Amino acid sequence: MNDAAPAPTPAPAPRRARVRAPELIGKGGWLNTGGKELSLADLRGRIAILDFWTFCCINCLHVLDELRELEEKHRDTVVIIGVHSPKFVHEAEHAAVVDAVERYQVHHPVLDDPELATWKQYAVRAWPTLVVIDPEGYIVAQHAGEGHAHAIARLVEELEAEHEAKGTLRRGDGPYVAPEPVAGDLRFPGKALLLPSGNLLVSDTTRHRLVELAADGESVVRSIGSGERGFAGDSFSEPQGLALLPDGKVVVADTVNHALRTYDPATGQVETVAGTGRQWWQGAPTSGPALEVDLSSPWDVAWWQGRVWIAMAGVHQLWTWDPEAGTVEVAAGTTNEGLLDGPAAEAWFAQPSGLAAAGDRLWIADSETSALRYVEAAGEGHEGYVIKSAVGTGLFDFGHRDGDAAQALLQHPLGVTALPDGSVAVCDTYNHALRRYDPATGRVSTLATDLREPSDAVLVGEDIVVVESARHRLTRLRLPEEAVRVDAVAHRTQRAATEVAPGTLRLDVVFQAPSGQKLDTRYGPSTRLLVSSTPPELLAAGEGAGTDLFRELALNPDVSEGVLHVSAMAASCDDDPANEYPACHVHQQDWGVPVRVTADGVSRLPLVLAGMDG
Numbered sequence: 001m002n003d004a005a006p007a008p009t010p011a012p013a014p015r016r017a018r019v020r021a022p023e024l025i026g027k028g029g030w031l032n033t034g035g036k037e038l039s040l041a042d043l044r045g046r047i048a049i050l051d052f053w054t055f056c057c058i059n060c061l062h063v064l065d066e067l068r069e070l071e072e073k074h075r076d077t078v079v080i081i082g083v084h085s086p087k088f089v090h091e092a093e094h095a096a097v098v099d100a101v102e103r104y105q106v107h108h109p110v111l112d113d114p115e116l117a118t119w120k121q122y123a124v125r126a127w128p129t130l131v132v133i134d135p136e137g138y139i140v141a142q143h144a145g146e147g148h149a150h151a152i153a154r155l156v157e158e159l160e161a162e163h164e165a166k167g168t169l170r171r172g173d174g175p176y177v178a179p180e181p182v183a184g185d186l187r188f189p190g191k192a193l194l195l196p197s198g199n200l201l202v203s204d205t206t207r208h209r210l211v212e213l214a215a216d217g218e219s220v221v222r223s224i225g226s227g228e229r230g231f232a233g234d235s236f237s238e239p240q241g242l243a244l245l246p247d248g249k250v251v252v253a254d255t256v257n258h259a260l261r262t263y264d265p266a267t268g269q270v271e272t273v274a275g276t277g278r279q280w281w282q283g284a285p286t287s288g289p290a291l292e293v294d295l296s297s298p299w300d301v302a303w304w305q306g307r308v309w310i311a312m313a314g315v316h317q318l319w320t321w322d323p324e325a326g327t328v329e330v331a332a333g334t335t336n337e338g339l340l341d342g343p344a345a346e347a348w349f350a351q352p353s354g355l356a357a358a359g360d361r362l363w364i365a366d367s368e369t370s371a372l373r374y375v376e377a378a379g380e381g382h383e384g385y386v387i388k389s390a391v392g393t394g395l396f397d398f399g400h401r402d403g404d405a406a407q408a409l410l411q412h413p414l415g416v417t418a419l420p421d422g423s424v425a426v427c428d429t430y431n432h433a434l435r436r437y438d439p440a441t442g443r444v445s446t447l448a449t450d451l452r453e454p455s456d457a458v459l460v461g462e463d464i465v466v467v468e469s470a471r472h473r474l475t476r477l478r479l480p481e482e483a484v485r486v487d488a489v490a491h492r493t494q495r496a497a498t499e500v501a502p503g504t505l506r507l508d509v510v511f512q513a514p515s516g517q518k519l520d521t522r523y524g525p526s527t528r529l530l531v532s533s534t535p536p537e538l539l540a541a542g543e544g545a546g547t548d549l550f551r552e553l554a555l556n557p558d559v560s561e562g563v564l565h566v567s568a569m570a571a572s573c574d575d576d577p578a579n580e581y582p583a584c585h586v587h588q589q590d591w592g593v594p595v596r597v598t599a600d601g602v603s604r605l606p607l608v609l610a611g612m613d614g
Contacts, residue, residue, distance in 0.1 A: 028112025
């Protein structure tokens with residue numbers, strides 16, 4: 001006789017929408033699979049997470065880091081597939097995708113989709129977007145933007161339990177095949193700095209260290225850091241920008257650690273001076289003691305007007321660090337992504353990635369708007385700074401065109417260098433060129449071509465030393481007397497415009513709190529929606545901020561096309577009444593949606609932040 005209590009009846013699996021996942025197709029083929037072509041049939045029995053990304057996008061790089069723990073913990077049940085979906089023309093080059101997969105240490109299969117075929121099949125509208133496919137081949141969730149790793153981890157556990165019980169879960173090794181490691185002194189270096197000794201200090205980004213080179217730019221003097229991703233001791237995580245401080249130390253933008261570090265060439269000591277190692281999220285402090293305030297992917301640093309200015313690429317802002325006071329604060333930008341000049345507190349940036357101080361100006365390489373911009377002091381304090389654009393018009397126009405700055409084009413520049421004559425050199429990264437803007441004439445020219453993803457440049461005497469990131473080297477050039485003649489090319493993003501009907505457009509941001517969570521309304525509304533347009537005349541009504549995740553937009557009948565800029569945020573917390581301090585999470589995404597007004601267009605625009613559009 002068995003006196004044991006009967007086993008509890010398992011809770012029924014949650015009901016989910018059943019949408020068959022489209023096949024994975026991409027003209028560029030597959031990476032990290034040992035040459036094998038994958039199909040959805042090969043993934044049957046596994047939980048597949050499609051990560052639609054492009055390597056220019058800082059939010060996509062954040063998601064790569066968010067997924068690393070999930071990838072490791074569930075590697076016998078989960079297969080992450082990166083679907084590389086380019087924004088810029090350069091990103092559609094297969095060799096560039098191969099480089100990016102190594103540069104950012106992507107340890108899962110990647111489908112190179114240069115024509116956005118799979119992107120269109122899955123109706124994706126934003127970078128990054130994550131799509132979860134269950135072991136039977138059905139889409140069960142979609143998430144746009146960052147901050148969803150906790151929700152996906154919870155969903156993965158539910159799917160594991162559900163399909164283990166059904167017998168449809170297949171455990172085992174995934175299809176990832178690691179590429180062969182490559183030797184060399186540098187691997188995808190990011191930024192460089194001329195030291196007082198005449199040597200050059202380089203951020204060896206992919207190898208998570210700094211390297212000091214002799215004056216020839218080739219001979220290794222020493223390396224700084226463990227060479228492994230980390231935050232303790234002298235370890236770094238994908239370091240980028242470098243700047244010399246008045247006391248002789250070097251401040252380092254330790255990008256993926258979301259921190260500033262200092263390196264003392266005299267003693268070799270590395271010290272954390274700003275940041276906590278955690279990524280900044282909306283609602284977190286934007287000023288205060290430097291070691292208590294979160295940062296977000298600082299990409300470059302420059303000493304200007306008695307402080308270190310920080311290109312905070314992760315939140316589209318400029319911050320400052322005051323070494324004497326030991327504080328950080330926002331100096332410019334609202335966190336909205338785009339190109340908007342004016343007072344520093346109201347300006348918009350898009351992934352500022354390069355800084356160069358030059359007298360009363362601080363030059364900025366604003367990469368995602370393919371723009372050269374600058375900060376100018378107009379009074380006391382940050383409220384006295386203004387932001388102006390010299391080259392560039394917005395998120396979707398780019399190319400290689402010289403001439404008058406008003407019509408000149410760049411393509412995702414990452415570096416700027418002040419030149420002795422008052423002009424500025426621009427590392428025009430995705431055009432593989434070094435460009436020059438002359439404020440005196442208002443014209444743009446090309447100084448050199450056939451560079452491979454130049455990301456920074458430093459003056460050394462009469463020469464300029466360029467960081468050729470994708471050739472893993474420094475290249476010394478004599479500053480030319482004459483410009484190089486280049487055939488003009490202009491591009492717009494490949495993303496097809498959404499055809500919308502004239503009149504009223506219903507905008508719905510779809511958000512479903514993850515399983516086991518609810519919207520956090522303890523301190524007021526837990527959602528936010530901000531809408532604007534380019535050109536501003538596209539919207540006759542409906543722009544501005546609000547707390548509802550829907551909006552009725554009135555389209556101007558006199559404007560036939562443009563871009564809707566939508567920024568949405570939702571905060572959710574664990575739904576456990578017994579827990580006085582539930583864990584809370586912020587879900588956030590910015591969309592730039594090209595639209596074209598046509599008679600037979602749609603009257604509703606759904607943007608999925610998390611969940612499924614019913």
